[in-house]
Amino acid sequence: MIFCVIRAELTPRLASERLEAGESRLEKILQLIEDCRYSIHDLSRAVAKKKGEALRMNMPFELGLDMGRRRAPDPETNDKLFLIFEDKPYELKRCLSDLNGVDVEFHRCNFQLVIKKLRNFLRVEAGCNLPGASALEGEYYTFQAWMTEKKIYEGHTEVEATELPTQERLDEMQAWMQLGRPSEFVAP
Known part of the structure; x- marks a missing residue:
């Protein structure tokens, strides 16, 4: 994903871009959400892999924060655009029914599908020449x-x-x- 964003001549932003431990990760994420016009959320990892394993909720939480920012009464955030990934088609709708009516892309953990779908999003929504x-x-x-x-x-x-x-x-x-x-x- 990062490569595609760089190749589109955009600047990817991630909480892991800085390693300073004294800075709150949530504060980093909130600042990134505020600073960026485009957001990519891959919710495919928000699943327990083994019985008894905790469900990873970070990515859905971050998507919720980002969607809330888009809906804030601030004209600078009303044009924010999202690409949301899941592993298998309609998988998220079973556990996150609030996303009904939202177009979510699947990638089956296949990086070629990620490249194709991210490329199409960047080409259509961001107007990038790829x-x-x-x-x-x-x-x-x-x-x-x-x-x-x-x-x-x-x-x-x-x-x-x-x-x-x-x-x-x-x-x-x-x-x-x-x-x-x-x-x-x-x-x-």
Whole structure:
């Protein structure tokens, strides 16, 4: 998702973009909700995987906060646009019936579907000029290879190169874009 947003020349914002522990996560999220015109909410992880496991409610809670902000009597928030994901079609309607009448996209935990549906949302709702979904997927693979080689050159292992902090990954995506989306890393 982050790659698609960067490729659309937008700036993704996530609570995990900062690692400072003294800042309330909820305050970070509320500030992001206020600052952003577009929101992507993936509720597919808001399920218990095993018997006895607690249901994860963070994502539905954040969507509720975001929808409340959109409905606030503030003209600056009335044009906020959402993309909501679920795993399987109509899965959310069983446990979150308040979303009846809301178009929710499913992705079946398949990143190709995420790319396709996010690309379409960004193209239609944000007016972003993006290539087709298959081309975006290819660019993502190209970026991953470029970044891995760059990080190995900088002294990371291949595993470390895939486990970077969110902000560092964002920085690398933006660097790759600024370099013209090169097909391979060339050491300086």
